[in-house]
Structures are given as structure tokens and as C-alpha cells.
Amino acid sequence: MSQLKLEPIKFPGVDLKRPMIIAGPCSAETEEQTLSTARLLAAMGVKVFRAGIWKPRTRPGAFEGVGSIGLPWLKKVKEETGMFIGVEVATAHHVYEAIKHGVDMMWVGARTSANPFAVQEVADALKGVNIPVFVKNPVNPDLELWIGALERINGAGITQLAAIHRGFSTYDKTEFRNHPQWQIPIELHRRIPELPIITDPSHIGGKRELIADISQEAMDLNFDGLIIESHYNPEKAWSDASQQLTPEDLKKVLDALVLRRPSIGDTPRNALDELRKKIDQLDNSLLDVLKERMKISEAIGKYKHENNITILQSRRYDEIMKDRTDRAVSRGLDADFAIKIFESIHEESISCQSAIMNKELKSKEGK
Numbered sequence: 001m002s003q004l005k006l007e008p009i010k011f012p013g014v015d016l017k018r019p020m021i022i023a024g025p026c027s028a029e030t031e032e033q034t035l036s037t038a039r040l041l042a043a044m045g046v047k048v049f050r051a052g053i054w055k056p057r058t059r060p061g062a063f064e065g066v067g068s069i070g071l072p073w074l075k076k077v078k079e080e081t082g083m084f085i086g087v088e089v090a091t092a093h094h095v096y097e098a099i100k101h102g103v104d105m106m107w108v109g110a111r112t113s114a115n116p117f118a119v120q121e122v123a124d125a126l127k128g129v130n131i132p133v134f135v136k137n138p139v140n141p142d143l144e145l146w147i148g149a150l151e152r153i154n155g156a157g158i159t160q161l162a163a164i165h166r167g168f169s170t171y172d173k174t175e176f177r178n179h180p181q182w183q184i185p186i187e188l189h190r191r192i193p194e195l196p197i198i199t200d201p202s203h204i205g206g207k208r209e210l211i212a213d214i215s216q217e218a219m220d221l222n223f224d225g226l227i228i229e230s231h232y233n234p235e236k237a238w239s240d241a242s243q244q245l246t247p248e249d250l251k252k253v254l255d256a257l258v259l260r261r262p263s264i265g266d267t268p269r270n271a272l273d274e275l276r277k278k279i280d281q282l283d284n285s286l287l288d289v290l291k292e293r294m295k296i297s298e299a300i301g302k303y304k305h306e307n308n309i310t311i312l313q314s315r316r317y318d319e320i321m322k323d324r325t326d327r328a329v330s331r332g333l334d335a336d337f338a339i340k341i342f343e344s345i346h347e348e349s350i351s352c353q354s355a356i357m358n359k360e361l362k363s364k365e366g367k
């Protein structure tokens, strides 16, 4: 279990009831663009303004941010609108510059959180500073690495900590820019329940049309907030033009969010209790069936050992996968869901038979 020392995030004077909203352009491009966007966001009630100043780009040659000259623009945003301001930091220099210009919150980007040396450098530079720091998931789907980055920042004395879920890189092209893999932030929440999780639908979706659905999904999973890219003229943005919303469209997305009760509380329980009882019974039956199947697998393992047959039987495995997927689909179940289940069953079956072979071998050798 991770032992983070956490305190609630504080932006003095701001009521941070769910969802916490952080919005602003992907990049601060000019003073005029930064301030015009900020004024529109402030007018619609946004309290925390984000803007990238240093942009880690995948390939050289793309716009890499205006650098420190953008920080005074953010300071003006703060003075003029009263919004809190946040930037991404990836090096000690970024942290020092941000602190010098009165930045209120910082986040560690996905490429940085994948690199423990870089995270440690940022953490060391943050020592003695008491501001909220948000840590994006690493680009690769590695929960331990994400928790490690949070621990490093926390180890520097940062207690106002949150995680940002921005999705994960995949080699395959999917409808998402970064696959959400919701099970990873869900597991993070299970492991560290008091750590706020903020979803970044702009980076998950990569397209503005997906932002509303991803935001709703995050709320349905009871995550704590949203960080959404917003630009007064997204089409003309210098970076990530396709995943930014106008402040007006952002307002529409936020107004349409349905916030459900996080716990069952005082809703009528009877119907739910009945359904949960059924789930308990069915899960029990599933476990009985799985136990029965493993017994058969064990018997096959013994047979294979006695007759000197390999454990893996690829043709039979292929047949099973095809047959079970078809049967699942004909029952209205999702094919990928069936594949995951039967892959996992096969893996367990292989490991059970390997254990049998090794045991039998050792007893034959008198070990």
C-alpha cells in the first residue's frame, strides 16, 4: 500500500465541490490570446486557469511553447480575473521560473512522469513549496510508475496532490488519442482512496467531439474533476487545435454533465439489495464452474505428463477461442470481453498444468 501524506487541495476562496474544473488553452501563444481566453473562462465561472508554457512535443520542429516570457501573461490573468494559474513543469528550471512568477499550481506531464529521474528533479526543486501539484499518468499503462511519481512529489513535502488521468499511448490506432483504460485510474483510486483524480478528456479524446462523453464517464466513475483545454479560437491554436473547445462550448459541456450520487445513501435499498444478492449468487456459481474446469485441466495435465505431450495445444486453444467468442456474441456479450475471460482462463490452465508437470518430474527424480 502506498503511504502518501495527503491534504485536501486548497484554492483559497474557491468552493471545490465536485467536479473541480481546470480550463485554459493547451499553450499560451500570445498575451492577447492568453488574456482573451482567460476573460471568457473567468466570466463563465472557471476558477483555475491552465496554459502550457513549455510543451514537450513528440517530434522536433513543432511549437514547443513560448517559454518564460509567457509567465507574466499568466500573472496578468491572475491579477485581472482572480483565477488561480497553473502550468506544466518538467525540469527544475521550470519549477523555479513558475514559483518566481506566482504560479499557484503545477502539473507533471505524462512524458515526465514516465521518467523517475525527471520526476525526482522536479520534486527536489519543489522542496519547501506548499502548492497543489497534479501528476499525470505516465504515457505507458504502468500504475506502479504513476504511483512512484506521486510518491516522489509527495516525498518532497507536497501534500496537496492529485492525479490526472490523461489516457495511455497505444501502437494501434483507436478512436481515442490516448486510450482511457479506465481500470487503471479505478485501481489507483482503490489503492489510494483519498487521492483526487482529475480526468483530462482533451488528451484522452484528441477530438473536441469526444470531450462531453469522456467527461460524463469520468463523473459516472465518481472522479473528482476535469482539466479541459479551451481556447478562444481553437481552429487557429498553435498546438492541439482539434482537442480544444471554445469557452462557450466548454460551458455547454459542463452544463450538460449529470452528477450522480456517489453513494447509495438514503435511496430505496430493496431493489438494489435484491439485484446485489443475485450478483452474489451468480458469482458463486461462476467460481464453482471455474473450480470444476480447473480440476479437469489438472486431469489433462496428468494425462499429458504420462503421455509426454506438450502443455500448449495451439489448435485446441484456437478452436476454444473461436467457439467461445461466437457463443458469447450470440448471447449478446461483447467479443473482446469473452476473449479476455478465456485468455485468462487458458493462462491459468497452462500454469496449473506446468505446476503438475514440475511436481511429477520432481517426485520421479526423488526431489
Ligand SMILES: O=C(O)C(=O)C[C@]1(C(=O)O)C=C[C@@H](O)C=C1
Residues within 6 Å of the ligand: 297, 300, 301, 311, 312, 313, 314, 316, 317, 320, 345, 346, 349, 350
Ligand atoms: O485441451 C487441452 O489440451 C487442455 O489442456 C485444456 C486447455 C484449456 O484449458 O482450455 C489448456 C491448454 C491447451 O493449450 C488447450 C486447452
